[in-house]
Amino acid sequence: MSTPSVTLGSGPHGSDTPSARASTLDxxxxxxxxxxxxxxxxxxxxxxxAISALVVIIPILLAQLLxxxxxxxxxxxxxxxxxxxxxxxxxxxxxxxxxxxRVLHGGQISLTIGILAVxxxxxxxxVLGSIAGFYGKWVDVVISRLLEAQMSLPLLMMLxxxxxxxxxxxxxxxxxxxxxxxxxxxRLTRSLVLVEREKPYVAAARTLxxxxxxxxxxxxxxxxxxxxxxVILLLLAQAVLLxxxxxxxxxxxxxxxxxxxxxxSDGQDYVTTAWWMVTVPGxxxxxxxxxxxxxxxxxxxxxxxxxxxxxxxSKGKNR
Amino acid sequence: MTVPFADHQVSRRSLLRWGAAAGAFVAVTSLTACAGPTGxxxxxxxxxxxxxxxxxxxxxxxxxxxxxxxxxxxxxxxxEIGPDITPRLVLAxxxxxxxxxxxxxxxxxxxxxxxxxxxxxxxxxTALEMxxxxxxxxxxxFFPEFPTVGKIDDSTFTLDTKKPxxxxxxxxxxILITPAAANKPAELQGGVGSGPFLVTKFNRGAGTYSLxxxxxxxxxxxxxxxxxxxxxxxxxxxxxALRSGAVDVIDSITPDSATQLQGLxxxxxxxxxxxxxxxxxxxxxxxAGHPLANAKVREALTMxxxxxALVHDVLVGSVIQADGVxxxxxxxxxxxxxxxxxPAEARxxxxxxxxxxxxLKIIWETGEFASDASIMEALAEMFGQVGxxxxxxxxxxGGDISTWRQGxxxxxxxxxxxxGGPTGQAINVLQGMxxxxxxxxxxxxxxxxxxxPAVASLIAQASSEPxxxxxxxxxxxxxxxxxxTWPCVWQFVPKSILARRTRVQDLALSDSNSYPLTxxxxxx
Numbered sequence: 028m029s030t031p032s033v034t035l036g037s038g039p040h041g042s043d044t045p046s047a048r049a050s051t052l053d054x055x056x057x058x059x060x061x062x063x064x065x066x067x068x069x070x071x072x073x074x075x076x077a078i079s080a081l082v083v084i085i086p087i088l089l090a091q092l093l094x095x096x097x098x099x100x101x102x103x104x105x106x107x108x109x110x111x112x113x114x115x116x117x118x119x120x121x122x123x124x125x126x127x128x129r130v131l132h133g134g135q136i137s138l139t140i141g142i143l144a145v146x147x148x149x150x151x152x153x154v155l156g157s158i159a160g161f162y163g164k165w166v167d168v169v170i171s172r173l174l175e176a177q178m179s180l181p182l183l184m185m186l187x188x189x190x191x192x193x194x195x196x197x198x199x200x201x202x203x204x205x206x207x208x209x210x211x212x213x214r215l216t217r218s219l220v221l222v223e224r225e226k227p228y229v230a231a232a233r234t235l236x237x238x239x240x241x242x243x244x245x246x247x248x249x250x251x252x253x254x255x256x257x258v259i260l261l262l263l264a265q266a267v268l269l270x271x272x273x274x275x276x277x278x279x280x281x282x283x284x285x286x287x288x289x290x291x292s293d294g295q296d297y298v299t300t301a302w303w304m305v306t307v308p309g310x311x312x313x314x315x316x317x318x319x320x321x322x323x324x325x326x327x328x329x330x331x332x333x334x335x336x337x338x339x340x341s342k343g344k345n346r
Numbered sequence: 347m348t349v350p351f352a353d354h355q356v357s358r359r360s361l362l363r364w365g366a367a368a369g370a371f372v373a374v375t376s377l378t379a380c381a382g383p384t385g386x387x388x389x390x391x392x393x394x395x396x397x398x399x400x401x402x403x404x405x406x407x408x409x410x411x412x413x414x415x416x417x418x419x420x421x422x423x424x425x426e427i428g429p430d431i432t433p434r435l436v437l438a439x440x441x442x443x444x445x446x447x448x449x450x451x452x453x454x455x456x457x458x459x460x461x462x463x464x465x466x467x468x469x470x471x472t473a474l475e476m477x478x479x480x481x482x483x484x485x486x487x488f489f490p491e492f493p494t495v496g497k498i499d500d501s502t503f504t505l506d507t508k509k510p511x512x513x514x515x516x517x518x519x520x521i522l523i524t525p526a527a528a529n530k531p532a533e534l535q536g537g538v539g540s541g542p543f544l545v546t547k548f549n550r551g552a553g554t555y556s557l558x559x560x561x562x563x564x565x566x567x568x569x570x571x572x573x574x575x576x577x578x579x580x581x582x583x584x585x586x587a588l589r590s591g592a593v594d595v596i597d598s599i600t601p602d603s604a605t606q607l608q609g610l611x612x613x614x615x616x617x618x619x620x621x622x623x624x625x626x627x628x629x630x631x632x633x634a635g636h637p638l639a640n641a642k643v644r645e646a647l648t649m650x651x652x653x654x655a656l657v658h659d660v661l662v663g664s665v666i667q668a669d670g671v672x673x674x675x676x677x678x679x680x681x682x683x684x685x686x687x688x689p690a691e692a693r694x695x696x697x698x699x700x701x702x703x704x705x706l707k708i709i710w711e712t713g714e715f716a717s718d719a720s721i722m723e724a725l726a727e728m729f730g731q732v733g734x735x736x737x738x739x740x741x742x743x744g745g746d747i748s749t750w751r752q753g754x755x756x757x758x759x760x761x762x763x764x765x766g767g768p769t770g771q772a773i774n775v776l777q778g779m780x781x782x783x784x785x786x787x788x789x790x791x792x793x794x795x796x797x798x799p800a801v802a803s804l805i806a807q808a809s810s811e812p813x814x815x816x817x818x819x820x821x822x823x824x825x826x827x828x829x830x831t832w833p834c835v836w837q838f839v840p841k842s843i844l845a846r847r848t849r850v851q852d853l854a855l856s857d858s859n860s861y862p863l864t865x866x867x868x869x870x
Contacts, residue, residue, distance in 0.1 A: 101727045103652075103659035121602075121720055122660070122727075191745075277712060282738045283723050293719070295582035299606045 062330065069328035076321030083315040087138055090131035098132040099283045100124060107301045118303045121293060124285075130308050133285035134315075140201050141266035147205035148266075149259040152212020153252065159213065160220025161243045171217070174210035182207055183272060190278040197280050200273060204266050215258050219251035257327050264319040271312055287312055390571035392850065392868060395584045395593040397713050399553035399577045399743060402533035403545060405522060406480045411622065411766060411842070411859035412597045416575055419557060419568075419863040421522035421539035424451060424470065425515050429856050431621070431677060431770035433515040437465055437523060437540060446510040446812050449493070453501040460544040460560045465523060467503045471495035472526035479531035482752065482791055485520045487778045488769065490809040509810035512817065516769035542568040542864040553577030569852065569867035579713060579743055588613065588845055594868075595846045598859065600716040601664035607845050618842045618855045619675050621767040623668060623775070624715040625837040626651075626708070626725065626760050630782075631753045631795035637701040638759060644832035646699065647706075649692035650732040651725060651836045653685045660720050661838070668837040671780070671828045675839075675857050678772030678821045682829035685836060693732045705735040710762030711747045712740055715840060718762055725760075725836070752790040760835055761794055768858060773808050773821050780828045781805040801827045 057063055086093070096114075102123035110118040110126075117126040159170035189203045223229065224247060232242045267287075273279045274288025282289070287308040294304025396412045403420050405413070418426070424438040435441060440452035457465045471494075477485055478492040486492075493505035493514060505514060528537050536545045542565065543557040557573040576593065578584045584596040585603050589610065599607075607613050628644055637643045653667040666674075670682045696702060706729060708722055715721075719740060726736040739758070741747040749755035751763075767775040781802045782792030804824035811817035842859035849869040855861050 099723075099727065101724060103655045103724065106659055121717075122724055191742075277740065277742050282719060282740060283726055295580060296585075296600065296602055298582060300602065 065328060066330050069325045069330070072321045072325035072328065074325075076318045076323070076325055079314045079318030080322055081318070083134065083311050083318065084138070087131050087134035090128070090135060093131070095128040095131065096125040098124065098128040098285050107297065107304075109301075110303050110307075117307045118301070120290070120304055121297060121301075126290075126303060126307055129285040129290055130287070130311055133287050133290055133308065134311060136197070136280060136284060137267050137270050137287050140197060140204065140270045141263050143201045144204035144208065144266040144270075145259050145263045147201070148208035148262060149212050149256070151205065151209040152214075152259075153216050153248065153255055155209070156213035156216025156255075157220045157243060157248055157251070160217035161224050161239070161247060167217070170213065174213050177207075178210050182269075183276075186269065186273060187276065187278055190273060195273075195278050195280060200270060200279065204269050207269065208262050208266065211262060212255060212258055216251060216255045219254055220247055223247045223250055257323055260326070261320060261323040264316040264323075267312070267315060267319075388572070390868060391574055392570045392572070392595070392863075392866060393574045393576065393593045394595045394597075395576045395578045395587055396553070397579065397581065397584065397596075397598050399579075400555060400575060401550055401553065402535060403537070403539075403548075403555065404524075404534040405485055405520065406477055406483050406531075407533050408484055410764075411620075414768070414858060414860035415597075415863055416555065416557075416573075417522065418541065418860070419543040419573065420541045420545060421524060422541050423519050423521050423523060424453075425519045427516065427519050427768065427770050427856075427858060429854065431675060431857060433519055433769075436519075441515050441518070443512065443514075443812075444504070447507045449505040449511075449514050450498075451503055451505060454564070455501065457540055457564045458562055459525060459538045459540050460562055461538050462562055463525060463538075465540055466526070467495065467497045467500065468526045469523050469529075470503065470521075471497075472529050473521050473523050476529045476531045477521055481789060482748075487791070487793070488517055488520065488774045490777060490781070490806060510812045511809065512812050512814070513769065513771050513773055513809075516771050517774065520768055540564065543573060566864070568864045570863075573863060585845075588847065591847065594850050595844065595853070597842070597844045598716060599843050599845055601662040601843065602717075604664075604843050604845065605662070612848050614846055614848050616844045616846065616853065616855045618844075618859065619857050620840050620842045621673050621675050621770055621858050622764055622840060623671075623673050623767075623837055624665070624764045624840055625668075625762075625834040626721075627763055627794050627834050627837075628832075629753075629759050629761065629794055630792075630797065630833070632759075637699070637704060640699065640701075641830070641832050643696065643699050643701045644835070646692050646695035646701070647729075647734070647835050648685055648832060649688045649695070650728050650734065651685065652687045652728055653836055653838075654687065656721060656724060656836070657838065660724050661717055664716070664843065665838040665840045668834075668839055671825050671833070672772040672775040673767055673839050676767050676770055676772040676775055678818055680772075680822045680825050682826045689728075689732050696732065696734070702733065703735075704733075705737065706759040707737045707739060707757065708760040708762065709739045709741065709747065709750055709758045711745065712743050714762050715764045716843075722762060751794065753795060754790070763794075764840075765793075766858070770858070772825065773805070773817070776805045776821065776824050776828065777809060780824070780833070781809075796833060798828070798831050801831065 102119065104123065105119055106121055106123040108115050108119040110116065112118060115125050117130065120126055120129065155170050159167040186203050186207060190199060193199045228246060229242060232246055270279065270286065271288035274286040275292045279286045279288055290308045291305050294301065297304050398410050398412065400413050400416060401408065403417050405417050422436050424436060425433040425441060426436045428434040437454055437457055438451050439454040442450050444450040453465060453467070459465065474492055474495065477483065480486060490511065491507055491509065493507045493511065496504040496506055498504065523540065524534060525538055535550055536548055542560050542563045544560045545555060546558045547556040548554065554577065555575040559568045559571050578587060581600060581603055585606060587593040588596050604615050608615055628638055632639045657663065657665055657667050667685060669684050670679055672679050696704070708725065710718055710722060722738050726738055729736050746755055750758060751761060765779055779793040780796055780798070782797040783802055784797055786792045787795060787797050801824060804820055804827055808817050808820035808824055811820055842855060844855050846853055851867045851869050852865050853861050854865060
């Protein structure tokens, strides 16, 4: 049985090849294929996610450079000014503070906590998950039971308890969010490592006499890290949401630090008279969370090996 | 002709269409159901939403304003403070000063608890004993000394003190009477009282109480069948609950919430002046040599506070800046001074007193008073203008701020706190806040460590002065002496604001920010 060759429409290369014959796999069909649809969907997700996240992240990163008032500078005579009022693009809060400045500076705190928390939780998760997956036996049992036990606890209640015990400082909040999130990463890493450790290159490394820890660190972890890092990215959105939830419930960093959760919490009392106090930070949270999630989804769904198709297409074009 | 079966086959597309239509129908009907208010109070049920958790129906340890309304509906005292801020008789029908150190009291005939047992002289004696045994109690702080009960007959007794206590009739309004066997030197949760309502269910943790009309009540029966008390910490939640009709009354609301509710159909706003002072009180437990132990430093710090901006901008004119140490509505109040805003002078004075580079820690409990967090943040900004750094620590309701207040939780410099004057007498407010002694301080029974022997001596004199004119003169001196120690960096007198559904009738909000539940009626 011969393999059908590919013709890509009536292009110059296709028509010039005398041996070419009509194929059912034309450009239109390729475009309609499931794989192509998935690829374009993932590209769309990547674009929307990147734009949504960057719309929030870039102003936050540039907050110190932008000509904004101090986020804590009060102007009691100009409290609850509506958006687009003089000098206040997003209006002012109940103490006359510039809402845009507070949201951007608050975003720095929320993002810092989120990023630090996912780094710590990612580190813990990857280390413990890979150890559990690679070593198996009692190590796996202990780590797996530990993460299952933690996942069975109500997350927010646990966080509130820890913050109540140790006080609501930024390091404490970062640490509790990190501790809350490591099981997700550990579980995925463990399952990836379980697959990897059965592969021939691991057996080859063992045969060559490499220490098990060295095999894990040098060969296995780099192979699973890319997939695990996608989950870590998705956890960033969750970490920002958790930090906002804690601040909203009064367990965030102490005043006068602006955090998104606190700005929304303070704005609750003015929801019918100063809607912007809850809406503006709410939009920032929504954009960031949706953006990061779409980015993670897009990266996850992106076709990993396009070499085959590309080679096939070039082959067809060159004929 | 028989139609071929194949023509009736349901295609996948039409199945999906029908499925989508059914889903939309279910979603719309569910949303419609959700859109209407749920859990509305019953026809004869009055639902109150308090801003602070009612941890007890007893007032031995705590007595925030709204709690008084509910506590007095279940338990009563020999007297109560009436709308004119004078004591009036409740369980007693006679309460007379028969000697400089002796009051003679007669219990009203026929008064009974909700279980039908009579109120006895022993119950009064036990109540006084239990209130005196509670350490750090709110009510106990008003008593220079607790009277002893001398029984004359089954319904007559004397209240004897070592020194004259001419305002005992007002003070006794805070002693709630419970059957002697059920009373303890601690806050009582449920139990039996002589009031117009009885407790049918309660959950201390959630702060919810269910009350039912006491059919054995010795007085006129209450106007509503049932009362449900809820705790909703978030003001916005209380406002929404009132608007949706889920609750009937919300109290102690902020002026901003009042603005939101003003003019809405079926909602009425009520205002009253208050027998309360809200303060940013200094920590008087600082060692000698600490800048805050110096009254001149405290005075300089007061100059950093823009009281006018706080009153008019932050609190939208709903309060008045204090010009004395007791609420203006109290009997015996006198103006003792004014807070002056002069940041340049504050900075100069602090520098000349060597108090530069100060860092102040301000603590308060959420919901201590309306707009508390905004006031604290505004203060932090104002102190920053004169070079004083601040850190803020907000305690969630039910947290351990009481331990901090007693100086056992951690170091702090300023406390946001409200202090009520439940007797309506200036002398009692002074007694509660400024009569601290070294002996009381050993058990941390002083007000934020305030021990000023000169002030305490004047208050002690006034408390035991039987002649009203002479007493009033000493009270004036005591107020001035307390003011001159600059105990607060700023203080204000709030106005009580309450919002109710219009179906709630005959709600008489008094200056004590409470109202008699028995008088309330429900329309329709």
